[in-house]
Amino acid sequence: MNGFETVLYEKHQSVAHVTLNRPQALNAYNVQMRDDLYEVLSAIRVDDEARVVVFSGAGEKAFCAGADLREFLTAPSAVKARKIRAVRDLWKLFFSMPQPLIAALHGYVLGSGIEISLFCDIRIASEDVVFGLPEVGLGILPAAGATQTLPRVLGLAGSLDMLLTGRRLTGQEALAMGLVNKLVPRDKLMETAEEMAKKIASYHPAVVQNAKQAVRRGMDLPLDQGLELESRLASQIKR
Ligand code: CO8
Numbered sequence: 001m002n003g004f005e006t007v008l009y010e011k012h013q014s015v016a017h018v019t020l021n022r023p024q025a026l027n028a029y030n031v032q033m034r035d036d037l038y039e040v041l042s043a044i045r046v047d048d049e050a051r052v053v054v055f056s057g058a059g060e061k062a063f064c065a066g067a068d069l070r071e072f073l074t075a076p077s078a079v080k081a082r083k084i085r086a087v088r089d090l091w092k093l094f095f096s097m098p099q100p101l102i103a104a105l106h107g108y109v110l111g112s113g114i115e116i117s118l119f120c121d122i123r124i125a126s127e128d129v130v131f132g133l134p135e136v137g138l139g140i141l142p143a144a145g146a147t148q149t150l151p152r153v154l155g156l157a158g159s160l161d162m163l164l165t166g167r168r169l170t171g172q173e174a175l176a177m178g179l180v181n182k183l184v185p186r187d188k189l190m191e192t193a194e195e196m197a198k199k200i201a202s203y204h205p206a207v208v209q210n211a212k213q214a215v216r217r218g219m220d221l222p223l224d225q226g227l228e229l230e231s232r233l234a235s236q237i238k239r
Contacts, residue, residue, distance in 0.1 A: 001043050006033040008058065009040050014201035015194065016050040016099075020116075023059025029112040030068035038090050045097055051201040051208070053097070054193050055120060056104040057113075063103070066111025066134070091145050094119035098209045100200050104193035105129050106186060115144035118153060121212060123179065124193050125171050126186040131179060132168040152219060154179060206237055 001009055008019040018040055020027040044050045057063035094101075094116070103120035110132045117123050133150075135142045142163070151159040158177045162169070175183045184192045200208060210233040218226035 004036040007036040007040055011050060014049060014051040015197040016044050016053045018053060018055050019058050020064050021058045026062035026065035026108055027057040028065050028068040030071045034090050038088050041093050050099060051205050052100050052197040054102045054104055054197050062108035063105045064113030065108045066113055100212055102193050102197055104189050106189055111135055112144050115142060115146045118149035122181050124182045125180040126184055126189040127171050128186055129171040130168050131174050133162050134166045136163060137166040
């Protein structure tokens with residue numbers, strides 16, 4: 001699987017690496033990237049050899065500076081965009097990935113860039129990271145899940161602070177608020193993500209995937225139903 005215009009894909013042993021690859025535009029998310037990511041994730045989803053996925057951004061300056069603002073101005077109408085989304089819902093696909101997803105974040109992580117990272121299960125960032133959700137200031141709502149995914153990570157107060165003010169967060173602030181799991185020097189970012197990915201990949205894949213599912217799905221259930229889900233998923237593991 002290769003030859004994508006906006007995304008690099010590699011697999012080292014059991015770890016899949018997906019790199020956003022438009023460094024000249026700070027890896028801004030455009031229609032081509034949506035299509036490339038859709039194809040790559042659809043393939044990884046059913047690849048038993050890919051036990052963990054690491055997402056990162058090419059170039060020195062950014063994981064992703066948000067939606068491609070140049071393209072946005074020439075984009076099809078909102079009605080067309082909704083129709084496309086109905087058949088190629090990348091965000092739903094992200095959310096349905098059975099494998100653990102790790103985001104390795106550096107530089108600017110803005111708008112859709114944060115939203116991509118919020119679909120990941122673990123976020124590791126380098127000390128130069130800058131987070132921000134400028135959408136409300138641009139006159140739109142974040143439409144790739146942030147109004148729903150962010151509060152599930154940060155809680156109400158931190159999410160509303162970020163969403164409504166659009167202020168930028170440093171890595172230290174993001175760590176203190178719980179937006180990232182770990183903050184590391186820039187030259188240790190990929191090494192740290194890879195190490196974590198390899199460790200998770202060394203565990204029994206069904207146990208890992210069921211644990212992820214229990215936590216992710218359980219978050220949205222009342223406790224009694226969450227406990228039932230947990231026991232159902234635990235009993236599926238064959239030893
Ligand atoms: N889209 C397209 N190109 C971009 C983007 C982007 N989001 N961000 C940066 N680039 C391009 C620049 O145009 C520039 O290209 P060129 O060299 O050809 O001029 C190149 O990347 C390098 O960028 P800068 O020279 O601007 O780099 P700086 O270090 O000076 O600044 C910043 C970095 C602060 C990240 C700055 O580039 C910036 O503010 N970018 C825009 C960030 C942003 O607002 N993103 C949108 C977030 S909102 C979102 O994702 C949801 C949808 C938004 C729809 C909006 C409708 C109005």
